[in-house]
Amino acid sequence: xxxxxxxxxxxxxxxxxxxxxxxxxxxVPSQVAGxxxxxxxxxxxxxxxxxxxxxxxxxxxxxxxxxxxVCSNFSRLVIDPNRGEDDPTLVMKLYDGTIIPANRHxxxxxxxxxxxxxxxxxxxxxxxxILPRLIGELESSSDYxxxxxxxxxxxxxxxIIKRGLALTPVxxxxxxxxxxxxxxxxxxxxxxxxSIHL
Numbered sequence: 328x329x330x331x332x333x334x335x336x337x338x339x340x341x342x343x344x345x346x347x348x349x350x351x352x353x354x355v356p357s358q359v360a361g362x363x364x365x366x367x368x369x370x371x372x373x374x375x376x377x378x379x380x381x382x383x384x385x386x387x388x389x390x391x392x393x394x395x396x397v398c399s400n401f402s403r404l405v406i407d408p409n410r411g412e413d414d415p416t417l418v419m420k421l422y423d424g425t426i427i428p429a430n431r432h433x434x435x436x437x438x439x440x441x442x443x444x445x446x447x448x449x450x451x452x453x454x455x456x457i458l459p460r461l462i463g464e465l466e467s468s469s470d471y472x473x474x475x476x477x478x479x480x481x482x483x484x485x486x487i488i489k490r491g492l493a494l495t496p497v498x499x500x501x502x503x504x505x506x507x508x509x510x511x512x513x514x515x516x517x518x519x520x521x522s523i524h525l
Contacts, residue, residue, distance in 0.1 A: 330356045332445040333452045334398050336386060341463070342393035345456050348385035349409040350378040351398035358444055359405050365428030366404075375422040376402045395456055399449050404430065406441040408449050417446075466494055 334351075353376035355362050370376065382398050389396035399408050403419075404427055410417045418438055420430045466472070471494055478490045 330358065330400075330444075332356075332400050333449045334400055335452060335456070336396040336398070337389050337393075338395050338456070340389070340393045340395055342395075344392045344394035345453070346385050346389045346392070346394050346396040347453055348378075348381050348396065348398040349407075350403050351382035351385065352400050353377040353402045353404075354400055355402055355405055356444065359401075359441060360429035364402070364404055364430065366425055370425050371402070371404075373423075375425055376404050397449070397453050397456060399445075401445040401449075406438070406446045408446055412442060412446070462494065469494075 353371050355364055355371075364371075372379075385396050385398060388394070401408075403409070404422065406418055407414075407416065418430050418433050418441065420427055420433070471492070475492050478492050482489050
């Protein structure tokens, strides 16, 4: 079975909000210490491992607000999604009096592995979930449907000059390890008839 570090609910909803639940679960993926951090089940059921009830509240709020909900699918004891990547408490070795045996000797390499396994995919899902709202706002603010209808009418009347209009979401990421390489540009063609190609 493939592990997913997050669950998204209501992605088809049209509300303008995105509800996130960073500490939704107390799950430890098998890729981390074989799925067992070495603490008692009673401790894994406490607030040190997750926020009991937070997922339910988030899901209910998503329904009320007609909003998408993104819930983490890993315990905060694996890696805490509510911390910055450089936070020294990102992987807790001691939490509220409980020693976390599987975290005691975690070094930079294991932190990086957990970042890639859980933390970064969860945060990427949160960031990516704004796209449907942005597309809707862009479509509305640009009067896209009326402009597209005008183009279709023009094309129906003209046998020679054809025009087009599209609203296409594109995500382009650059991932050079040297940050000064992370630059990009766009080529824009502006034609005499007023059409633009990006």
